[in-house]
Amino acid sequence: MAENPATGWWGTLRLIRLHFFGRLSDLATQVPSRCAGETPHAIRQWLAEDFPELAVQLNEPQVLVSVNHCIVDWQTPLTDGDEVAFLPPVTGG
Amino acid sequence: MLTTLRIQAEDFDLAEQYSLLRSSSPATTEIGAIVTFTGLVREFEPRSRDHNDDGGALDGMRLQHYPGMTEKLLQGIIDDAAQRWPLLAVTVIHRVGHLAPCDQIVFVGVASEHRQPAxxxxxxxxxxxxxxxxxxxxxxxxxxPRWVDSKDSDTTAARRWDAQCDG
Incomplete structure (x- = not known):
């Protein structure tokens, strides 16, 4: 498994909480709940190393990403303690 | 405007929600129309375009949501509606967790002075x-188990409100 950047000596930097929903949640059961990363895009790239099947889904254009409950661009800079969620198309109602 | 927003595993009672809408608005005497919508779990699911199955009768359904974000988004939708129409009260209840065919999923109730805004x-x-x-x-x-596909028809339905804004 690729080294989780959150577990290194620099691990307190940009420690991000991760959430996966819908069909993504089935593919992300082994993903650590926290990681480091400068942007959602960087986290997605990091995930691709160990979770290729999940990465394929994350690259689907309909998948949105939120930071602290706001839909954002994949290149949004992250800060320590941010909550990042990967959101497939919603199907409520 | 009085807003009630709940995400819960428990069922809801339609008559009770209607009564609350009718009586709890601070402007009760101004209410001239109440519209309610209830969504239910259909027993039969049509064939999936993304899954290799023919659809069929449901054993059951599980509803997942993103706590914190869901409430925020729903409040935003209610606020948006209140900007567009003169509303006196709005109730939105959405269930989560395990549901069976014919169970109630969602309730939307709107009270207004007249029927069109409601x-x-x-x-x-x-x-x-x-x-x-x-x-x-x-x-x-x-x-x-399989995750339900999003429907293009739902996206089209939502877009017509954008079109009204542009026009």
Whole structure:
């Protein structure tokens, strides 16, 4: 498994909480709940190393990403303690 | 405007929600119309375009949501509706967790002085809820769970409100 950047000596930097929903949640059961990363895009790239099947889904254009409950661009800079969620198309109602 | 927003595992009582809408608004005497919508779990699911199955009778359904974000998005949709129409009270209840065929899933109730704003706001809230609010349905057919596909028709339904804005 690729080294989780959150577990290194620099691990307190940009420690991000991760959430996966819908069909993504089935593919992300082994993903650590926290990681480091400068942007959602960087986290997605990091995930691709160990979770290729999940990465394929994350690259689907309909998948949105939120930071602290706001839909954002994949290149949004992250800060320590941010909550990042990967959101497939919603199907409520 | 009085807003009631709940995400819960428990069922809800239609008569009770109607009564609350009718009586709890601070402007009760101004209410001239109440529109309510209730969404139910259909027993039969049509064939999936993304899954290799023919659809069929549901064993059950599981509804997942994103706590914190769902409430925020739904409040935003209600606020948006209140900007567009003169509303006196709005109630949105959405269930999560395990549901069975014929169970109630969602309730939207709108009170207004006249019927047109009440009808339109209820439809607007449902259209946006279906395309924006962070809920995901997983259905089980013949013991096989699968996530429900989003529908293009729902996206089209929500877009017509944007078109009204532009026009």
């Amino acid at each position: 009808f339109q706001a209820a439809e607007f809230i449902m259209d946006y809820l279906k395309t924006r609010a962070t809920f995901w349905k997983q259905i089980t057919i013949d013991g096989q």
